[in-house]
Each structure stands twice: as structure tokens, then as C-alpha cells.
Amino acid sequence: MNIEKKIEGNTATLSLNGWMDTKSAPEFAGALGELEPSVEKLVLDLKGLEYTSSAGVRQIVAxxxxxxxALTLKNLTPEVLDVLKMTGLDKRLTIE
Amino acid sequence: MIGTALQWKELEVSFSSLDIVRQDISALSEDIHLIKKAVLVCDELLTNIVLYSGAENMGFACGRSDPGLYIALYDDGMPFDPTTYKNEEKGPLDFDSGGMGIIIVAQTVSEWEYHRTDGRNVILLKLLCQGEEHEA
Structure with a gap:
């Protein structure tokens, strides 16, 4: 999985690309941990995320x-949206 | 239901086995939607085995089962039947202690069976191609 970070003001955008499975989900956890304290809003651009397992979903919950x-998910692929729907998170998270 | 002539492949009880499983499943079909569903199911079940079962051995088999795929997994860990797992008390944002993976598996497969045989948990699963799911 590849993660790109962009900061604009107090908003950080993380673009996730590839497969987020049990092995790679900790990379996302690492990127979350490295966010500057000044970041007040987080956008996850999931256009390039082809797959997630529950390990990835847990990181999104984290x-x-x-x-x-203050988290927004955008550009979800059908596969990722399906997984969020299975867990009921599509109704609890902000999705654009 | 799924067929009995399984060609088991022994796997190391570690997350590195996911790479082998993904490779074997990907060779079965050009239907990427079906492949992702099959990998997702195995990802969830193998993760449970590695983290919680205490197994020292596990194995995997897969094949075509028109109009879809079958998957089989075994482990010699503590007895656990995921097909009867219920966790209705957790809310969507309260999955920190597990359970989410099994919920995903239950909603992804078209059929699954559990057996405890010779000290092993054996799970048999069937997944259908997109378009066949609503006819099953």
C-alpha cells in the first residue's frame, strides 16, 4: 500500500493506494500517528484503495x-464501500 | 456441498501466508470482484487463526466451483465455530476487540460449513460470481 499526505491549513489529506490488508494496515496506523498536532480535520481519499479488510476498517475507526x-472519506471504490456497509460504518462515518 | 476432493496446502501460521493464499486464489479466475471477495474471506479467517486460535498448523485449499469458487481452511487450534458467532452487542464503532472479520465473512460467502474433525477446525466456504449471488 502507498500513502500520500497533503496538508492545507489545519486539514490533512491522506491518499491511500493499493490493498489494505492485515499486513499493510499498520502502515496506515503509522501515518496516522505521524500527523502533526495542528491537524484538526482529516480527509481520506480512497480513490486508489482497491481493497480493505477489517484490519483496514479498524484503522479507519481509529x-x-x-x-x-473530524474525518471525511471520499472517492470510495465499490469494494471498500461494500465492506463499510457490511459493518454498518457507512451510516456512522462522513462519506462524500 | 462444496466437494470432498480437497488438495490441501500446508501454511505457516503467520500473516505471511496471506501472500500465498492471495496468489493461489488469483490464479483461479479473471473475475477480479470474485477474487477480492475470496481474498477478503481468507484474510479475515487466517487473521483470526493467527491471532486467536493458538494453532501450530493450518492449511488451505481452493478451486473452482461453477459459478464461483470454493475455499477450505483448517487449523489445529482451539475449537471455534465462526458460522454460529453472534456479537449483537457491539456498535459499528466498537469493534476494537474483534468480531468484525467474521461479520464480513458471513455477509460475503454464499455458503459456509464448520466441522471439528480429528482435533482440527475445518471451514468450507463457497463464493459466487457477481450476478449469480441473487439467484442462489
Missing amino acids: AHKKMNG
Whole structure:
């Protein structure tokens, strides 16, 4: 998995690309941990995320908690949206 | 239901086995949607085995089962039947302690069976191609 980070003001955008499985999900956790304290909003651009397992979904939940809900998911692929729907998270997260 | 002539492949009880499973499944079909569903199911079940079962051995088999694929997994860990797992108390944002993976598997497969045989958990699963799912 490849992760690109962009900061604009107090908003960080992480673009995830590739497959986020049990092995690669910790890379996302690492990127979350490296966010500057000044970041108040987080956007996950998932256009390039072809696959996620529950390990990835757990990291998305962790991001939601870390940002106190100031998390937006955008450009979800059908496969990733399907997994979020299975867990009911599509109704609890902000998805554009 | 799925067929009995399984060609088992022994796997190391570690996350590195996911690469072998993904490679074998990908060779079965050009239907990328079906392949991703099959890999997802194996990802979830293998992760449970590695993290929670205490298994020292596990194995995997897969093949075509028109109009889809079958997958079989075994491990010699503690008895656990995922097909009867219920976790209705957790909310969507409260999956920190596990359970999400099995919920995903249950909603992804078209059929699955569990057997405890010779000290092993054996799980048999069937996945259908997109378009066949609603007819099953």
C-alpha cells in the first residue's frame, strides 16, 4: 500500500493506494500517528484503495476516534464501500 | 456441498501466508470482484487463526466451483465455530476487540460449513460470481 499526505491549513489529506490488508494496515496506523498536532480535520481519499479488510476498517475507526469525528472519506471504490456497509460504518462515518 | 476432493496446502501460521493464499486464489479466475471477495474471506479467517486460535498448523485449499469458487481452511487450534458467532452487542464503532472479520465473512460467502474433525477446525466456504449471488 502507498500513502500520500497533503496538508492545507489545519486539514490533512491522506491518499491511500493499493490493498489494505492485515499486513499493510499498520502502515496506515503509522501515518496516522505521524500527523502533526495542528491537524484538526482529516480527509481520506480512497480513490486508489482497491481493497480493505477489517484490519483496514479498524484503522479507519481509529482515525475517526483520533480526530474526534473530524474525518471525511471520499472517492470510495465499490469494494471498500461494500465492506463499510457490511459493518454498518457507512451510516456512522462522513462519506462524500 | 462444496466437494470432498480437497488438495490441501500446508501454511505457516503467520500473516505471511496471506501472500500465498492471495496468489493461489488469483490464479483461479479473471473475475477480479470474485477474487477480492475470496481474498477478503481468507484474510479475515487466517487473521483470526493467527491471532486467536493458538494453532501450530493450518492449511488451505481452493478451486473452482461453477459459478464461483470454493475455499477450505483448517487449523489445529482451539475449537471455534465462526458460522454460529453472534456479537449483537457491539456498535459499528466498537469493534476494537474483534468480531468484525467474521461479520464480513458471513455477509460475503454464499455458503459456509464448520466441522471439528480429528482435533482440527475445518471451514468450507463457497463464493459466487457477481450476478449469480441473487439467484442462489
